[in-house]
Amino acid sequence: MKEIIGKLDAKGARIAIVASRFNELITRGLLQGAIEGLQRFGVDTTDTPVVWVPGAHEIPVAAQRLAQSGQYDSIVCLGAVIRGTTTHFEYVAGNAAAGINQVSLETGIPVIFGLLTLETIEQGLERAGSKCGNKGFESIEAAIEMISLMHQLPKAHSGTPTSVGSGPLFSRSPTEG
Numbered sequence: 001m002k003e004i005i006g007k008l009d010a011k012g013a014r015i016a017i018v019a020s021r022f023n024e025l026i027t028r029g030l031l032q033g034a035i036e037g038l039q040r041f042g043v044d045t046t047d048t049p050v051v052w053v054p055g056a057h058e059i060p061v062a063a064q065r066l067a068q069s070g071q072y073d074s075i076v077c078l079g080a081v082i083r084g085t086t087t088h089f090e091y092v093a094g095n096a097a098a099g100i101n102q103v104s105l106e107t108g109i110p111v112i113f114g115l116l117t118l119e120t121i122e123q124g125l126e127r128a129g130s131k132c133g134n135k136g137f138e139s140i141e142a143a144i145e146m147i148s149l150m151h152q153l154p155k156a157h158s159g160t161p162t163s164v165g166s167g168p169l170f171s172r173s174p175t176e177g
């Protein structure tokens with residue numbers, strides 16, 4: 001039996017960050033944690049982009065463009081969705097989660113879900129650098145582990161789609177040579 005596990009080895013890792021401005025008090029804390037993570041694991045941040053979008057709903061499309069560029073090994077998405085009193089929460093959080101997942105599967109690049117889904121602002125602050133750790137830091141850790149893991153996994157067989165669906169990156173038909 002051969003176990004395969006990603007290492008926290010960030011040498012040469014190219015990571016891009018997408019952060020949402022909505023609930024910025026919380027997302028700035030997540031970004032701070034992410035930056036600390038990059039530094040802790042020795043990622044060269046000279047060319048690390050931090051791409052700001054208005055809200056969590058806009059995260060997937062920005063992550064998609066970065067993932068499609070071929071310039072990054074992983075995209076880390078940071079956001080905070082707070083339930084409040086409306087059902088809007090379900091749509092924003094659900095679409096952001098589904099979109100991030102879709103981008104990851106269609107591009108074959110680990111796109112990390114560093115979004116907090118919360119009942120209150122206080123819960124967010126606790127998870128963005130105070131008593132419950134920092135989801136931004138954890139997301140960088142996940143990205144580095146996944147980059148290392150993807151290097152160890154077999155390459156996609158030529159002629160097989162890069163995605164499990166039939167999205168725009170379904171580069172070749174499975175019947176093509």
Ligand code: INI
Pocket residue numbers: 020022023054055056057058079080081082083084088089092
């Ligand atoms: N965006 C968030 O990132 N978090 C939220 O809690 C939130 N709520 O509650 O409305 C939110 N809404 C904005 C949304 O993400 C879009 O930016 C907006 O709908 C424009 O498309």
